[in-house]
Amino acid sequence: MSKVTVEQILKTIENANLVKDVNALDHAKPLREQGIDSLDFSGVLFNMEEAFGIEIPDADIDGLQTINDILIYVNSKV
Amino acid sequence: MIAITTIGKYLPENRVSNLRLLEKFETDEAFIRDKIGVVQRAQKAPGQKASDLCLKAFENLLSQKELDTSSVDCCVVVTQNPDLNIPHTSAIVHGALDLPESCACFDISLGCSGYVYGLSVVTAFMQANGFKTGLLFTADPYSDIIDPDDKNTALIFGDGATVTLLEENQPGLVALGYDFGSKGAGYKNLVNEGKLYMNGRAVFNFTAGVVPKSIEKLLQKLNLEKSEIDQWYLHQGSKYIVDTITMRLGLEPEKVVFNMYEYGNTVSSSIPMLLSDDLNKFISGQKIGLSGFGVGLSWASAIFEMK
Numbered sequence: 001m002s003k004v005t006v007e008q009i010l011k012t013i014e015n016a017n018l019v020k021d022v023n024a025l026d027h028a029k030p031l032r033e034q035g036i037d038s039l040d041f042s043g044v045l046f047n048m049e050e051a052f053g054i055e056i057p058d059a060d061i062d063g064l065q066t067i068n069d070i071l072i073y074v075n076s077k078v
Numbered sequence: 079m080i081a082i083t084t085i086g087k088y089l090p091e092n093r094v095s096n097l098r099l100l101e102k103f104e105t106d107e108a109f110i111r112d113k114i115g116v117v118q119r120a121q122k123a124p125g126q127k128a129s130d131l132c133l134k135a136f137e138n139l140l141s142q143k144e145l146d147t148s149s150v151d152c153c154v155v156v157t158q159n160p161d162l163n164i165p166h167t168s169a170i171v172h173g174a175l176d177l178p179e180s181c182a183c184f185d186i187s188l189g190c191s192g193y194v195y196g197l198s199v200v201t202a203f204m205q206a207n208g209f210k211t212g213l214l215f216t217a218d219p220y221s222d223i224i225d226p227d228d229k230n231t232a233l234i235f236g237d238g239a240t241v242t243l244l245e246e247n248q249p250g251l252v253a254l255g256y257d258f259g260s261k262g263a264g265y266k267n268l269v270n271e272g273k274l275y276m277n278g279r280a281v282f283n284f285t286a287g288v289v290p291k292s293i294e295k296l297l298q299k300l301n302l303e304k305s306e307i308d309q310w311y312l313h314q315g316s317k318y319i320v321d322t323i324t325m326r327l328g329l330e331p332e333k334v335v336f337n338m339y340e341y342g343n344t345v346s347s348s349i350p351m352l353l354s355d356d357l358n359k360f361i362s363g364q365k366i367g368l369s370g371f372g373v374g375l376s377w378a379s380a381i382f383e384m385k
Contacts, residue, residue, distance in 0.1 A: 017325055039113045039318045042282045049283070058279065 004074045012047040027067040080201045081250030084243040085354035086139025093118040103229045115317025119342035120236040127161040128217040129170040131239035151209035152182040156192035156216045156346045189373025190313045192346035212244040218345035225273040236342025240350035251382040257296040264375040290326045292379045313370040314338040314348040360384040
């Protein structure tokens with residue numbers, strides 16, 4: 001699979017219907033500090049697994065705090 | 079033709095507030111209300127058993143409709159928290175209600191998918207044996223198995239029971255079709271080993287993945303469009319999961335019933351608990367969709383029509 005872009009990551013967040021404007025999210029700030037709680041984050045992870053055909057083990061989740069973290073992680077898995 | 083004609087329900091009066099646990103679980107009221115969807119939980123008295131809850135639900139049924147108990151052909155209880163391992167809880171209910179010796183009794187061991195499975199099993203059992211009157215109870219008092227310090231489960235479940243009266247050739251809700259499924263390989267994500275354990279993320283992934291597909295498959299099988307369904311009754315796992323299924327299926331939110339704020343997730347009782355309130359409002363020809371999902375991991379969806 002070709003490289004996953006930040007726009008594709010933002011799309012998975014948008015599809016979880018959690019924030020009004022995903023483009024307003026700070027890519028370096030933890031999502032949980034930007035109004036995305038633990039349940040919301042489960043939805044984001046599910047969308048990413050589905051969209052990119054990857055499996056995200058529970059053990060990896062603590063390392064996925066920011067959009068930048070997620071982008072690097074997803075590209076290491078696809 | 080076997081129809082759902084009346085549903086009795088029971089919720090213990092005692093309530094335990096989740097708002098008193100905000101600090102303990104480092105959460106806030108918005109999360110409790112808008113994501114979990116349970117502000118307070120119904121909790122039975124410590125000595126009350128599943129059969130006691132069933133009997134209370136039956137009292138409520140009798141307050142809605144006269145029923146000659148000598149006419150009951152079968153009595154089925156959906157539970158995974160029976161009074162005892164031996165015998166089946168339906169036998170205890172049978173004895174307490176003084177049902178006739180000719181009445182068949184058995185339990186169904188299923189959790190949140192149990193009501194929809196139960197409707198299919200009891201309807202088919204009645205049709206196969208020429209029965210006219212059946213009782214389908216649901217009662218799973220989870221308060222006995224919840225760890226009060228486990229955030230994943232302590233804020234969700236409430237106690238309650240329902241009884242659905244199924245009758246032959248009477249006006250009521252009639253099944254048009256069902257879809258069933260299981261992912262037994264995932265059973266360890268929701269299991270009772272002394273206390274209930276739930277891997278919330280795994281159960282969420284399971285539900286978000288299979289339930290919309292199950293409903294789509296069923297609608298296709300019945301040649302129905304989503305827009306032809308007047309009301310949806312999804313298992314009240316949490317507000318977040320009901321909202322997620324609604325969004326993923328593209329259902330109109332106003333057609334999806336959600337209401338467990340004041341009593342919690344009552345497992346196999348969650349769907350009939352809501353249906354009980356609405357049953358008299360349906361008019362002939364209206365269609366409703368049901369879907370239960372959870373323990374197993376298992377799911378069952380159905381479409382019913384008012385006839």
